[in-house]
Amino acid sequence: MITGEGYKDKTPRSRIAAAWGYTRRTGISNSVRAHWASRRGKKVLVGIFVVLLCASLFVVNIIRFSIGLIRGQSLNRILIRSLAIEEENTPVVLLAENESKAAPELAGIDWAAKNIEDKWEQPVVRRLHLNPSDLKDEDLVMPIMYAMGVELQGDHDLDMALCQFDISPYHRNPEQFPMSRDLVGAFCSKNRLKHKLASVHAVDERAGKQLQPTGFIFHESRVGSTLVANMLASVPTNLVYSEPSVPAHVIHLCKNAGCSEETTVRLLRMAILAMGRSHHHDHFFIKFSSSTVVDMDLILKAFPETPWAYIYRDPVEIIVSNFQRGRGGPCIRAKKNAPKAVQDILETDRRGASRVSDEEYCAAHLTMLCQAALEQMELPGSKGHAVAYETLVEDVLRVLVPGHFGVSMNSEETARMTAQSELYSKARTGETVFQGDTEQKQERATQAMQVAAEKYLKEPTERLRLASTLGRSQLEIDATLRAQEARVYERTGSRFFQLPHCPDEPESPPGVPIMDILGNWNMDDTAIPPRHYNTLCRFDYQTEYDKALRYRDAEMPFVVYNIPEFDETVEKWNSEGYLAEALEGGEYTTQVSKDNHFMYYRLSKSLKPAGYIPPTRTERWSYDHWLHEARKSKNLSTDSEHYYFRVSDRDSPIVRQDLTIFTSRESTLFMKEPEMSRGIHCRFGMRSVIAEAHFDASRNMVSLVSGTRRWILAHPRECKHAYLLPTGHPSARHTEVDWSAPDLQKYPDFVNLVANEVLLTPGEVLNVPAWWIHTIENLDINIQCNSRSGDSTVGLKDLKRCGFFSHDK
Numbered sequence: 001m002i003t004g005e006g007y008k009d010k011t012p013r014s015r016i017a018a019a020w021g022y023t024r025r026t027g028i029s030n031s032v033r034a035h036w037a038s039r040r041g042k043k044v045l046v047g048i049f050v051v052l053l054c055a056s057l058f059v060v061n062i063i064r065f066s067i068g069l070i071r072g073q074s075l076n077r078i079l080i081r082s083l084a085i086e087e088e089n090t091p092v093v094l095l096a097e098n099e100s101k102a103a104p105e106l107a108g109i110d111w112a113a114k115n116i117e118d119k120w121e122q123p124v125v126r127r128l129h130l131n132p133s134d135l136k137d138e139d140l141v142m143p144i145m146y147a148m149g150v151e152l153q154g155d156h157d158l159d160m161a162l163c164q165f166d167i168s169p170y171h172r173n174p175e176q177f178p179m180s181r182d183l184v185g186a187f188c189s190k191n192r193l194k195h196k197l198a199s200v201h202a203v204d205e206r207a208g209k210q211l212q213p214t215g216f217i218f219h220e221s222r223v224g225s226t227l228v229a230n231m232l233a234s235v236p237t238n239l240v241y242s243e244p245s246v247p248a249h250v251i252h253l254c255k256n257a258g259c260s261e262e263t264t265v266r267l268l269r270m271a272i273l274a275m276g277r278s279h280h281h282d283h284f285f286i287k288f289s290s291s292t293v294v295d296m297d298l299i300l301k302a303f304p305e306t307p308w309a310y311i312y313r314d315p316v317e318i319i320v321s322n323f324q325r326g327r328g329g330p331c332i333r334a335k336k337n338a339p340k341a342v343q344d345i346l347e348t349d350r351r352g353a354s355r356v357s358d359e360e361y362c363a364a365h366l367t368m369l370c371q372a373a374l375e376q377m378e379l380p381g382s383k384g385h386a387v388a389y390e391t392l393v394e395d396v397l398r399v400l401v402p403g404h405f406g407v408s409m410n411s412e413e414t415a416r417m418t419a420q421s422e423l424y425s426k427a428r429t430g431e432t433v434f435q436g437d438t439e440q441k442q443e444r445a446t447q448a449m450q451v452a453a454e455k456y457l458k459e460p461t462e463r464l465r466l467a468s469t470l471g472r473s474q475l476e477i478d479a480t481l482r483a484q485e486a487r488v489y490e491r492t493g494s495r496f497f498q499l500p501h502c503p504d505e506p507e508s509p510p511g512v513p514i515m516d517i518l519g520n521w522n523m524d525d526t527a528i529p530p531r532h533y534n535t536l537c538r539f540d541y542q543t544e545y546d547k548a549l550r551y552r553d554a555e556m557p558f559v560v561y562n563i564p565e566f567d568e569t570v571e572k573w574n575s576e577g578y579l580a581e582a583l584e585g586g587e588y589t590t591q592v593s594k595d596n597h598f599m600y601y602r603l604s605k606s607l608k609p610a611g612y613i614p615p616t617r618t619e620r621w622s623y624d625h626w627l628h629e630a631r632k633s634k635n636l637s638t639d640s641e642h643y644y645f646r647v648s649d650r651d652s653p654i655v656r657q658d659l660t661i662f663t664s665r666e667s668t669l670f671m672k673e674p675e676m677s678r679g680i681h682c683r684f685g686m687r688s689v690i691a692e693a694h695f696d697a698s699r700n701m702v703s704l705v706s707g708t709r710r711w712i713l714a715h716p717r718e719c720k721h722a723y724l725l726p727t728g729h730p731s732a733r734h735t736e737v738d739w740s741a742p743d744l745q746k747y748p749d750f751v752n753l754v755a756n757e758v759l760l761t762p763g764e765v766l767n768v769p770a771w772w773i774h775t776i777e778n779l780d781i782n783i784q785c786n787s788r789s790g791d792s793t794v795g796l797k798d799l800k801r802c803g804f805f806s807h808d809k
Helices: 012-026 030-037 039-071 099-106 113-119 132-136 168-172 180-187 197-202 225-233 245-257 261-275 290-302 315-323 340-346 350-355 358-377 389-404 411-421 438-444 447-492 514-520 545-553 564-573 578-582 623-630 653-658 716-722 748-752 796-801
Strands: 079-085 090-096 143-153 157-166 193-196 215-219 238-242 283-287 308-312 384-388 538-540 558-561 588-593 616-621 642-648 677-685 690-694 700-706 709-714 754-760 765-768 773-778 782-789
Touching (some): 143 180, 143 245, 143 261, 157 261, 215 225, 215 290, 225 238, 225 283, 225 411, 245 261, 245 290, 261 283, 261 290, 290 308, 308 389, 308 447, 315 358, 315 438, 340 350, 340 358, 358 447, 384 447, 389 411, 389 447, 447 538, 514 709, 514 754, 538 545, 564 578, 564 700, 616 623, 616 642, 623 642, 623 677, 709 716, 709 765, 716 748, 716 773
Parallel strands (some): 215 283, 215 308, 238 283, 308 384
Antiparallel strands (some): 079 090, 143 157, 157 193, 588 616, 642 677, 690 773, 700 782, 709 754, 709 773
16 A cells, blocks of 8 residues: 555656555566556456456355255245234235245235235145154255244244254254254355244244154253254154254343243243244254253243253263363353352352362352252252263163153164264264263363362262162153053054053053043044054063063953064964965854954854844855955955954964963963963954954953954943943843944943053063953954963952853853
């Protein structure tokens, strides 16, 4: 730059001469001097600069465009704007690719409601029931409206910044986007879209189904919380926010605005619910930043029913981790303006807190977090659970997710979470195998760190360990039950409405009103619903044999699985051609009904009412004949003829030869009194066949070899509501009520019956105690084999009160 006293006062010629003198001193060539000396040269240089700048910006945008395509970024941002139709005061929404396109439509308030559907651009394609295997499909797209930030409007409303992008890359590689800000930085433009929360709620059906928070994660910092978030995010049905800015912003804005606690809690609830909206996810988790722990009471008041976890670690290791990249870290960021809680811990004022050593201040800060978590965890009815870093992965898989958060995981989801746990949680540039560093941190700890940890954190850490130990046993029980649910879900696609109650000392399973069971799933419907009322316990034969034995001796119904010798039979009988060859050439008992309902009857001279028409007829069929007819059942109506095929150990040697669980001469779990056995009977069911509700006088073990059956059982005391046909009737012991279409005017007391429901799948054995009323629905082609072993007096008194006085079969 040419400067000098009196330069501006010189004539143009003098200025040129001054410029020449400057260039001589700086060594610039004559040609350049000439350009500098002319105004035209200056304009040319400016023009060249502008052209180069534009070209650079063009190249940068081309690169960003290419990266966006590679990462699956949604290039068209969806702008959400809300309007109010004055006539109806109804919020309506316009989605456009950009603001300029939307502006003409937004200009008039008299926008007609009938045009809404024409203007709407559906932001996402609904895709349900995603599995981890879907992530292998690189073309899988999961668009989502993602919350980026909020602004407070007065003290009663919020504006939220939203961005739409494809979240599937996050589910594929959570470690590359360990924080919410990484997703925002990778996929969202600088033009954040603001949208009032009230309007967001008005369009939740189109922007996505509303998810309630499944679980919250709080932590001390540097304790593996990001790893937990990544493990959860590796399952595509989990919507996970990892340290999002929205909740912290709401709290901060409300503090600055002087909001009441009630208002803050309400706005937090609005904001978090707005975050939990998705077409693709079933569960919603938030891992909060460590700084949010001091305000966690507000979050928990907003969502008092949401279970939460607090992750902690050996305090020395946390302090070392905070200092490993130099002097600092999250624990000393507020040292110059220490919170009142930290001052109280240090027993000093704000000025004194700023003068203590960094190690001591860090320990006091961590103590503040622990105390805040413990205060909430020790409240009556708290939903909190402490998780130790030392057993983090095991606890997440076995206790936290299935037991505490109540999420059933199938084997593929568990495997994916396990694989994710082996990666470094913040590998933004690519996969890095995680290396444990507990020993290294202990070795790097200075004496100052150890003294500070001992002084301030010993007591709260011990309280956290105690809370973790006390809560773990019940959570392990819940996790076991969730594992059972996951097993059923993996086989049937149906979850439980509630977990069964399975105490060590047998108790009768809690019943469910029969109309709730049938209202959720009609008996004539073979399509398995998303949820069913499973209330029976399932026991692993390998690990819970003694418990199953106690339940059997107490005459309680239950299911047992993982039976090696029976699993071999299941595999053999389901192998192609085995049964066809084994049963070839024989003809076997086949019951034929005019519709899908089958009711046992017994006729004799003394049991033949006038005008009585037997409900079924008996024929002799080959196995191939029955199988041919059964395969047509997919296209049969319930009013068409149905067939029930039977083979016993008297009909074919393979029954006794293969079903060895029923052939022991000594008492076993499956045969309490083997000497009272009446043989082994296998019933081959076709789709839609229903065995009408009835009771039997002997205990019965029912094994399922193939297919799926639905059982509904009721305690003998329910006979007073079941309208059982009396002794003397050909179908005595059976109910008069058609459970697929109960006539409540004719049988009004039927609504008071309570029952238990269970789905039986291959390899499982159901214990049906004597006298229990039960009905069976065949959901597909299946094989069930059972054997009886003695009777019982438990429940007999209840049936006597209903008019049954003998062991009538």
